[in-house]
Amino acid sequence: MTEFVKLxxxxxxxxxxxxxxxxxxxNSEVQDELRQIAAECGRRTxxxxxxxxxxxxxxxxxxxxxxxxxxxxxxxxxxxxxxxGALDSIAQLPQPVIAAVTGYALGGGCELALTADFRxxxxxxxxxxxxxxxxxxxxAGGTQRLPRLIGVAKAKDLIYTGRLVDAAExxxxxxxxxxxxxxxxxQTAHAMAAKFAKGPALALRAAKAAIDQGMEMDLANxxxxxxxxxxxxxxxxxxxxxxxSFIEQGPGKAEFVGN
Numbered sequence: 001m002t003e004f005v006k007l008x009x010x011x012x013x014x015x016x017x018x019x020x021x022x023x024x025x026x027n028s029e030v031q032d033e034l035r036q037i038a039a040e041c042g043r044r045t046x047x048x049x050x051x052x053x054x055x056x057x058x059x060x061x062x063x064x065x066x067x068x069x070x071x072x073x074x075x076x077x078x079x080x081x082x083x084x085g086a087l088d089s090i091a092q093l094p095q096p097v098i099a100a101v102t103g104y105a106l107g108g109g110c111e112l113a114l115t116a117d118f119r120x121x122x123x124x125x126x127x128x129x130x131x132x133x134x135x136x137x138x139x140a141g142g143t144q145r146l147p148r149l150i151g152v153a154k155a156k157d158l159i160y161t162g163r164l165v166d167a168a169e170x171x172x173x174x175x176x177x178x179x180x181x182x183x184x185x186x187q188t189a190h191a192m193a194a195k196f197a198k199g200p201a202l203a204l205r206a207a208k209a210a211i212d213q214g215m216e217m218d219l220a221n222x223x224x225x226x227x228x229x230x231x232x233x234x235x236x237x238x239x240x241x242x243x244x245s246f247i248e249q250g251p252g253k254a255e256f257v258g259n
Contacts, residue, residue, distance in 0.1 A: 005033035007040060012048035012197030013190060014041055016090075018112075023061035024054045026108045028079070031086035038089035048197035048204075048258065051189045052090065052099045052116055056182070059101040059125070060109030065134065083108065083140045091115035091141070091212075094205040096196040100189035101125050102182050106164070111138060114145040117208065119175070120189040121167045122182035127175055128164035148215070150174045200238035201258035206230075 004020040016037055018024045026034075041047050054060050063083065071079055090097065090112065099105075099116035105127050113119050113127075121127070129142045137143065138159060147155035150173050158165065170176040180188050196204060206229045214222035233239050237259040245254035 002033040002036060004030045005037050007037050009044075009047055011194065012046065013193045014044075014047045014050045014095075015053055015190070016041070016050060017053045017055065018060055019055060023058050023104070024109070025062060025064040026060060026083065026086075026112070027064035027067050028082065031083055034086045035089045038093055041093055041095065045201075045258070047095060048199070048201050049095050049193035050093060050097045051186070051193050052097055052112070053186055053189070054100075054102065054109075056102055056186075058103030059099070059105045060112050061104040062107030062109050062130075063140070080139050087112055087115050087140045091145075094208060095201075096193065096204055096208065098189040098192050100185045101127075101176070102185050107131055107138070107142075108140050111140040111142045111145070114141055114149060118177045118189075118192065120178045120180065120185055120192070121170060121176040122185045123167050123179050124182055125167050125170075126164045127167070127170045128162065129159050130162040130164065132160060132162040146175075198256065200236070200242060200254075200256040202236050202238060203233055206233055 004018065006017045006019060008015045008017070018030060018034075020027070020030055024030075041050060068076075087108070096118075097116040099113040099119045101113055101119060102122040102125055105113045105121075105125065107128075107130060110127055110129055129138045129146065131138050131142070138146070142159060143155075146158065154173050165173070165175070167176065167179045171179050178188060210226050210229045214225055217225065238256045241256060242254045
């Protein structure tokens, strides 16, 4: 049982909810529970897609600064690895993941959202990496995932200044993918996840692995990886279903079973 991170599954869509009032700060307990929930999601074949959610008021407003303030450099050598590993456990999930963000996604909260494949933002949400204002820097993926997503110059701007950006700017720079009114954030993210849940699960997992792993390779090795993963899908039932449906009925009508 977990206290601060909950998992609910319905019709192939899992919702991972961080709930540690008032602002869902990522203390060590939340980090441990994220790893536990991620491990469960990775094992379960009934989970086809995932929504990452912090509730109606706030996504995650950052790490637990009070906990950080008590830590020595030696403590943080261990703590930084634990924090980064907790968020990376979400990034490594094989299923498509959509972050549904209301209120604030700051510091560790922004870094948590960066682990998702897509980000749905409330139109009044605030985003940023304000660690520089505390005399430190992002330590759970901000200096690595953010520039890969929005480009080096834009990432340096946000990290060096610590400034917050609104949803409109986040959309403009590519930090978020969809902006909707706050009341529609979860519904929108869940609808996206539901579409993926009806898709060919193994092909979706394969595409995510090819993209994520390929981005860390040079082009030649990435293409070899793609060819290998592509060929492996020809052993799946969904490949048979998809191609038979295409030949008989045209595109977009296949019913996949996830095998």
